[in-house]
Amino acid sequence: MATLSTTYTLPAPAQADDKFPAVFHHEFLLEQRADPSSYTPSQTPTTVPPQKSTQSALLLHGAGQQYTLVTDHAIPTISKSDEILVKIQAIGLNPVDWKGPAYNFGIPSLPWINGRDLAGTVVQVNDPSSRVRVGDRVLVPSTDYRDIRKAAFQQYAVATHFNAARIPSSASVQASASLGVAFVxxxxxxGVSLGLDFSKSERCPGPNLVDVVRGIDVDSIPLDVREQCFAAVPVHERLKGGEWIAIWGASTTTGYITLQLAKLAGLKVICVADIARHGSRLHGLGADVLVDRQDPERAVAVIRGVTGGKLRYAIDIVGSETATLLERTLDGSPREDGSHAHLLGLTGLPKERKPGVVYHTVPIKLFHSSREVGEGMVGWLEGLLASGVLVLPEVVRHAGGLGNVNASLEVLRGGSVSGKRIVVDLGE
Structure with missing residues (x-):
């Protein structure tokens, strides 16, 4: 049975559907090629170095405090051949950006810089074989939260080239800054925890991550996510096209993207959300069944009725309380082939476990620790964006740069931008 990887579960209000997207929830203005897949790396590393050695950044000095804007923080430097330097132009805000300081988690030391979703222009490349080059507009999901150089709340950030997705000229920089960590x-x-094979998608085939992971040196995978990475290896346990899957929290950015990827892979999707506010958009993205979250007990009954009590796969994006509700919709009896029901919680799992159900979290570290996995994912994302197959989240743009991040986080915390992403524009 899969075990719980390192995640953080926070108290969530009863109607947290749009306030608490996925675990470790996370920016550009040069002309770029319309088709990112046609890119051929330059043979010599080139660089457009910053004109000075310091930058503006937001520092967190203590739990429960707001971020402090400073103008003399050192610009991060590249230390490895696979790293690039990005000048940030837009930052996508995530609940973790305010929940980390509020609940004192995900802060390795003080002062610290947070921020998970960034987009900008590549200004330095250190390796001639890098998949990106200077001048490329890229979005970067910053999942390596222990490396302060990679945080979004600053003017420049370091990234690895296999974690940066090039933005096609047809896509908005601000909208692109909104989806990185949610996509990851x-x-x-x-694709990993539940074993869905994206290569079978007809419109825009993606990676078969189960096979990719099986080809990776086991010792290179962080120990605390290693078991989860291999949880879907048994073929009879893997999620396949034609299966039903329920998503509780479908109007969050992560739910919004999960719905689209699930439909691309041929799944039948039940979306639990505030249907009065978000039903039209979810229906437009292909949701097979819409279930209102306002009456949780009825939601459980509807899901069981639609699936005949035989639901085998479910994803919760809200918290342990809704994960417990979703658990009740699953059929815990083993199938003839010995396979089980599977419940994945991005921000929490039930305290007590139901017999016959396998529980999963997301091995988020795999994205930045494995070049094979990261490159396969951002390469697919580039294709999804260039082809227009992936519909981007609706964005609320906030001007004012880094100095407006604290106020923007308060808006996010208040929940008035339900179903949308706040993106802070750094200008330039």
């Missing part, structure tokens, strides 16, 4: 969480949840 969605792909890893479906």
């Amino acid at each position: 969480a969605s792909v890893l949840a479906l």
Whole structure:
């Protein structure tokens, strides 16, 4: 049975559907090629170095405090051949950006810089074989939260080239800054934890991450996510096209993307959300069944009725309380082939476990620790964006740069932008 990887479960209000997207929830203005897949790396590393050695950044000095804007923080430097330097132009805000300081988690030391979703222009490349080059507009899901150089709340950030997705000229920089970590969480949840093969998608085939992971040196995978990475290896346990899957929290950015990727892979999807506010958009993205979250007991009954009590796969994006509700919709009896029901929780799992159900979290570290996995994911994302197959989240743009992040996080915390992403524009 899969075990719980390192995640953080926080108290969530009863109607947290749009306030608490996926675990470790996370920016550009040069002309770029319309088709990112046609890119051929330059043979010599080139660089457009910053004109000075310091930058503006937001520092967190203590739990429960707001971020402090400083103008003399050192610009991060590249230390490895596979790293690049990005000048940030837009930052996508995530609940973890305010929940980390509020609940004192995910802060390795003080002062610290947070921020998970960034987009900008590559200004330095250190390796001639890098998949990106200077001048490329890229979005970067910053999942390596222990490396302060990679945080989004600053003017420049370091990234690895296999974690940067080039933005096609047809896509908005601000909208692109909104989906990085949510995309990573969605792909890893479906493709690694539940074993869904994206290569079978007809419109825009993606990676078969189960096979990719099986080819990786086991010792290179962080120990605390290693078991989860291999949980879907048994063929009879893997999520396959034609199966039903329920998503509780479908109007969050992660749910929004998970729905789209699930439909691309041929799944039948039940979406639990505030249907009055978000039903039209979810229906437009292909949701097979819409279930209102306002009456949780009825939601459980509807899901069981639609699936005849035989539901085998479910993803919760809200918290342990809704994960417990979703658990009740699953059929815990083993199938003839010995396979089980599977419940994945991005922000929490039930305290007590139901017999016959396998529980999963998202091995988020795999994205930045494995070049093979990261490159496969961002390469697919580039294709999804260039082809227009992936519909981007609706964005609320906030001007004011880094100095407006604290106020923007308060708006996010208040929940008035339900079903949308706040993106702070750094200008330039």
